Amino acid sequence: MTETDLKIVKRDPEGTRRRILEAASEQFATLGLAGARVDAIAKAAATNERMLYYYFGSKEQLYVAVLESMYAEFAEKESHLDLSGLEPRDAIATLAQSIWSHLWDSPRWLGLINGENLHQGRYLQTSEKLRATISPVIDLIRTVLERGAATGQIRSGVDPLDFYVTLVGMGYYIASNRFTISAFTGRDYARQPDRENICEMHLVMLDAYLRPAP
Template identity: 70%
Template sequence: MSELRVKRDPEGTRRRILEAAAEQFTKFGLAGARVDAIATVAGTNERMLYYYFTSKEGLYVAVLEAMYAQFAEREGSLDLSGLQPSDAIRKLAQSIWTHLRDNPQWLNLVNNENLHEGRYLERSSRLRETISPVVDLLRAILERGASEGQFRPGIDPLDFYVTLVGMGYYVVSNRFTLEAFTGRNYAEQRNHESISRLHVDMLLSYLRPDSRTMD
C-alpha cells in the first residue's frame, strides 16, 4: 500500500491497524503480539503504526478502548423507553449477554488485561466515559420502575450493571471449563437461553418491592 493512499485514508488505515491488532492481541496477548505482523495484516508499515499509536502498548490500550466503546455504544443505542421497566431490564440483559456470547474476541482481550491487573486500561483517559451511557440508561429504567411501584427504590445502577454483566460473562468466559466439569455446553443455544432466563428471573426478583416496601 502506497503512502499516498495512507495519507488519503488516515481513518481507514487506523481502523485496519486496530482490527489487525485486536486479532493479534487476542491470539498472542500483549507480549506475544508482533508489531510487524500487525502492520502486514493491516496493509501498512510499522512506521505508520507508531505514528498513530506511539508504541505497541499504546496500540493495545487503543484496541481495548475501541472494544469497550463498541460494547457501550451498542447497549446505549437500545430504545427501551416504550417498554415496561421489567421488560426493559430483560431486553437490556439479553442484549448484553448475547453480545458477550457472540464476541469471544472481546472476552479474550478482557481476560488478558485482567492478567495484567488492569494496568494498561488505567492509562486510558476515555475508558470510563464509555460506561456512563449504559449506566445512565439503566439508572433511568430503575428510577422509572421505582416510581411506578414495580421496583424497590435505592438500587445502585452501577452495582446492578456489574452484577448483570457478571452473570453473562461468567457463563461465556468459562464455557469450556464448565462443560468439562458439568458436562453441559452453555455455548449451545438452548442452554444459553435457559440459563439466561434463570438469570433474568433472579434479577427481577431482586428488584421487586418486598412486603414492607409495599406497605
C-alpha cells in the first residue's frame, strides 16, 4: 500500500469503507457477482482498487460484506419497531406492512437476493454474521406471539421462524416477480391500488391463521 493510500485510511476509514460498500451494492445488484468489476466499484467509490482489497480482501469477500450489510439493514429496521403498545394481531399486521413496504422500496436488495439465489446461497453460507442479524426480528415476533397466546388472541404453538418466513415470502414474491406477474396476468402490482388490495388480502389471511380455534 502506498503512502497516499495509508493517509486515506487514517483520514476517513469508515467513510471509505462505506463508499465502497455503497458502490459495490449498486454494481452487484445490477450486474451480479460475475458482471461487477472491481475497477468500476473503486471508481464509483472515489477510491482505488488497492483500498478495496485492503478493506475487503477480494471481490467475493466484498460481495459477502454487501449481502451482510443489506440483511442487517433490513433486520434492524424491523427489530426496532415499537409494537408493545399494540394488540398482538395489530402488532403482527404493523410488522408485516413494514416488511412488505421495505421490499417494495428496496429494488437493490431484491436484486442482490435474486442473484445470490442463483448461486444457491453458497456465498451467504460463508458468512459468520448473517444468522445473528435475523435473531432480533424472530425474538420480536416470538414476543408478540407469546403475548397474544397468553391473552387468548392468538393461537398457541405458532413457530416464530416459520411465521416470519411465510410473512416475508408473501411480500417478496409479489415485489420480486412483479414484472413477470404483470406479463403473465396483465395486472401490475406496482400500481398502488393493486398493491394495497393484495396487501389487505395477505393481512386477512395472516390474521385468519393466527386466530384461536373457536
